[in-house]
Amino acid sequence: MTLSTKTVHSPYLVDRLLTGKDENLFNYVKFRLIKQALRESGIVQPRILDLGCADKIALRYLSKLGVEFDYCGVDYESPFAPDILADLRKAEQIVPKLPWQPNVIFLLDVLEHLDGLETDILQVLEACCSILPPDGLVIVTIPQMYRLDRFKFKHLHYKEHKIRLRQTEWYNLLNCELKVCKSRGVGFISVIPYLVMFHPRYEKSPSLMRLFKQLREKTLEKPFLRVLDWHLSRLLGGLPFFRQWTNDVLFVCQVPSSKSKP
Numbered sequence: 001m002t003l004s005t006k007t008v009h010s011p012y013l014v015d016r017l018l019t020g021k022d023e024n025l026f027n028y029v030k031f032r033l034i035k036q037a038l039r040e041s042g043i044v045q046p047r048i049l050d051l052g053c054a055d056k057i058a059l060r061y062l063s064k065l066g067v068e069f070d071y072c073g074v075d076y077e078s079p080f081a082p083d084i085l086a087d088l089r090k091a092e093q094i095v096p097k098l099p100w101q102p103n104v105i106f107l108l109d110v111l112e113h114l115d116g117l118e119t120d121i122l123q124v125l126e127a128c129c130s131i132l133p134p135d136g137l138v139i140v141t142i143p144q145m146y147r148l149d150r151f152k153f154k155h156l157h158y159k160e161h162k163i164r165l166r167q168t169e170w171y172n173l174l175n176c177e178l179k180v181c182k183s184r185g186v187g188f189i190s191v192i193p194y195l196v197m198f199h200p201r202y203e204k205s206p207s208l209m210r211l212f213k214q215l216r217e218k219t220l221e222k223p224f225l226r227v228l229d230w231h232l233s234r235l236l237g238g239l240p241f242f243r244q245w246t247n248d249v250l251f252v253c254q255v256p257s258s259k260s261k262p
Contacts, residue, residue, distance in 0.1 A: 004133050007078070007080060008077060008078070009076065009077060010077065010113070010147070010160060011261065012160065012162050013113070014077050014079050014080070016058075017054045017064060017080075018055055018079065018080075022057055022060060022061065024221060025187070025189060025190045025220055025221055025225060025226050025229060026055070026108055026186075026187050026190040026247055026248075027061060027175065028226040028229070028230065029186055029187045029190070029226070029229050029230050029233050030108075030141065030186050030187065030248065030250075031058070031061040031062060031065060032065065032230055032234075033184060033186055033233060033234070033237070033250055034058075034062070034091075034106075034108075034139060034141075034250070035062060035065050035067055036234075037138075037139055037252050038067065038069075038104070038139075039222060040252075041104075041137050041252070043103060043104065045068065045069065045070070045104045046067075046069040046070070046103065046104045046137075047069070047070040047072075047100050047101070047103050047104065048069050048070065048071050048072070048102060048104045048105075048106060049072050049074065049094075049098070049102035049104070049105045049106070049131065050071065050072070050073045050074065050105075050106040050108070051074050051075060051087060051088050051105055051106065051110060051124065052074070052075055052107060052108070052109075052110030052113070053073030053075050053080065053082050053083075053106075053129075054075060054077070054080050055080050056071075056073045057075065058071075058073075058080075058106055058108060059071050060139055069104075070099075070100065072084065072098060072100075072102070072200065074086050074088065075088075078252060084097045084098075088110070088114075088124050088127065089120060089123035089124050089126075089127055090123075090127065091126075091127040091130035091131050094127070094131065095130070095131060100129075100202065101131075101132075101133065102131060102132060102135050102136070103132065103133065103137065103138045104136065104138075104139065105128050105131065105132060105136070105137070105138045105139070106139050107124070107128075107138065107139070107140045107141075107248050108139070108140075108141045109141050109142070109248065110124075111124065111140065111163065111166070111170075112142060112143055112149070112161045112162065112163045113141060113160055113161065113162060113192060114162060114163065115162055116162070116163070117173065120169065120191050121163065121173065122173075122176060122177060123180060124160040125138075125174065125176065125177035126177055126205075127176055128177070128178070128255065129255050129256075129259040131177070132255045133255070134255060134256075134257040135254050135257070136254065136255045136257060137252070137253070137254060138178055138251075138252075138253040138254070138255065139250065139251070139252055139253075140174060140250070141186060141248045141249070141250050141251075142165075142167075142248060142249055142251070143161065143247070144166075144167055144185075144244065144245075144246060144247065144248060144249050145162065145191040145194055145245060145246060145247050146191075146194060146247050146248060147194060147197065148197050148198065149161060149164045149165075150164070150165075150166045150167065150244070152164045153197075155200045155201075155202065155203065156197055156202070156203065159201065167243065167249050169179070170249070170251070171183065171251070173255055174251055178253035178254065178255060178256070178258060178259075179253060179254045179255075179256050180251050180252075180253050181240075181252050181253060182238075182251070182252040182255055183243065183249055183250065183251050183252070184233070184237040184238050184243065184249070184250045184252075185233060185236070185237035185238075185242060185243035185244075185245070185246030185247075185248070185249055185250075186233055186237065186246055186247055186248040186249065186250050187228040187229055187233055187246050187247035187248060188229055188232045188236070188237075188242075189220060189225055189228065189232070190216075190220065190229060190244055190249075190260050191245065191246065191247050192214060192215060192220060192249045193212050193215035193220065194212075194217035194247075196211055196212045196215070197212070202251055221237075233246065237250075
């Protein structure tokens with residue numbers, strides 16, 4: 001991963017995030033669960049380092065939710081104008097530019113976009129251990145039913161998701177460097193549009209793709225459904241069976257004392 005202020009590594013993803021809507025069913029649930037995780041951690045004044053921050057949606061959402069925190073965003077895509085432009089795998093590119101030592105790191109729907117298990121993902125987790133103090137918090141969200149990632153279907157070719165693992169596989173991978181303390185499913189109703197993708201000819205069928213878009217962008221974007229999905233996720237998302245059928249899974253992790261290198 002060679003960084004340049006002019007290079008865009010994922011043009012489609014950058015364009016979608018910069019032009020898409022922040023306010024949607026999935027984000028409504030996701031950031032309320034993240035707020036809950038921060039509160040339950042007992043950290044009074046989170047200093048959040050958002051690795052793979054994109055357009056800083058976490059900053060905007062948590063601010064609207066009334067969370068008091070310090071924030072620094074890191075990304076390797078220059079169009080996002082992150083606070084720190086850096087390779088997420090390399091703590092030595094990040095630490096000298098930090099305004100303070102973080103006690104929380106976000107990896108929100110980031111790891112699945114990296115190139116490989118050992119070449120990228122484990123290196124990013126190692127970087128987290130280098131940056132945070134002992135017992136520092138790492139909050140990770142990973143797709144599960146989003147684009148049916150957990151099934152690893154060959155007929156779905158979303159090139160932006162380079163790693164597709166089941167929840168248990170992600171759990172074991174994270175535990176290589178971190179201590180996974182909790183996991184929770186994120187979003188039940190927001191899964192519904194992706195059920196259309198079970199059809200083996202989804203990507204070759206304009207009608208199925210229109211149905212997906214209608215469900216995701218209009219039919220399910222009702223205020224009462226956002227509230228309902230939040231309550232379903234809060235009440236059922238922590239149960240192992242139900243957690244498998246949610247849009248994302250949220251992992252709350254800590255840096256083991258033996259791994260920390262502040």
